[in-house]
Amino acid sequence: MDYGYCIICKSDLFIVGSWRTRSSLNTEIVWLLLQVARTCNVLTPTPREPGAGAPLYSGYLWRQTTNLKWRRRWFCLKRDNTLYHYRSPPETLPLGGAPLAGYQVIRVPIADIKRPFAFRLVGPGAPITLAAADEQSATRWCAVLAHSLERADLAEEWLDVGRRNLRLAPVGLSQPDCAGSLSLLCRRPAGWRRRYCVLKDACLYIYAEVTSNGALGQCLF
Numbered sequence: 129m130d131y132g133y134c135i136i137c138k139s140d141l142f143i144v145g146s147w148r149t150r151s152s153l154n155t156e157i158v159w160l161l162l163q164v165a166r167t168c169n170v171l172t173p174t175p176r177e178p179g180a181g182a183p184l185y186s187g188y189l190w191r192q193t194t195n196l197k198w199r200r201r202w203f204c205l206k207r208d209n210t211l212y213h214y215r216s217p218p219e220t221l222p223l224g225g226a227p228l229a230g231y232q233v234i235r236v237p238i239a240d241i242k243r244p245f246a247f248r249l250v251g252p253g254a255p256i257t258l259a260a261a262d263e264q265s266a267t268r269w270c271a272v273l274a275h276s277l278e279r280a281d282l283a284e285e286w287l288d289v290g291r292r293n294l295r296l297a298p299v300g301l302s303q304p305d306c307a308g309s310l311s312l313l314c315r316r317p318a319g320w321r322r323r324y325c326v327l328k329d330a331c332l333y334i335y336a337e338v339t340s341n342g343a344l345g346q347c348l349f
Contacts, residue, residue: 182206185272186217187265190243192257198243203258209276211249211256226256233273235266249273287348290331294343298335304328309338 183204190198191213201213201223209229212222231251238244245266246259260266293301301307306327311320312334323344324335332347 184276185269187269188261189213189269190259192241192259198259205272205276209279211273226253228273228277231277233270233277235270247273289329290346290348293328293331293333294346296343297341298324298326298333298338301326301328301333 183206186202186204188200189203191201191203192198201215202217202219204212204214204222206212208227210225210227212225214222226249228249228251231249234248234250236246236248236257238246241257243259245261245263246257247266247270248258249256258269260269298307304326308325309322310325312323313319314321324338324340326333326335330348333343334345334347335343
């Protein structure tokens with residue numbers, strides 16, 4: 129019984145294939161077709177991507193500016209864990225956005241800012257102070273943001289692990305899901321290149337050879 133694998137990269141498509149030959153008349157071929165996720169249109173979704181950028185939660189909130197004035201804006205929490213704000217719902221180009229990785233949401237007492245139903249996002253950047261129209265809306269926004277913040281932190285932790293693993297040799301990746309040599313179809317220079325690959329935690333690490341001290345790159349699934 130023979131086994132084999134191959135990887136084909138073309139434009140934004142990534143194709144992983146495996147074959148298994150039981151006999152001269154019985155060959156099984158399995159293909160996995162992946163496509164690179166594009167992020168260039170996060171702020172302005174294109175018509176060819178129906179539903180792109182659809183918010184997880186949205187609504188009007190009051191935002192405190194740097195000069196301590198309040199502006200009513202339409203806020204949208206999107207799937208990229210970023211809180212965008214617009215002048216009004218029909219607009220597609222946001223006035224700004226705040227990535228939520230590393231932030232936490234806290235309630236702000238009315239005595240501190242003289243405004244009810246307020247809450248604040250505190251994190252690596254400047255704090256963002258917001259206020260809702262009523263207690264029910266404020267509670268709902270805090271719950272949704274807290275859940276999104278938790279997901280953002282988990283995603284960032286996963287990416288950090290992946291970045292650290294790039295500096296490890298193949299033998300340094302403990303308990304991989306799969307490991308072995310694959311043929312990678314390169315565009316520059318064109319042609320097939322044999323590479324040693326390790327699949328671990330939905331991430332494919334690509335090495336020049338099994339004795340390499342670090343990975344050439346990675347593919348996140």
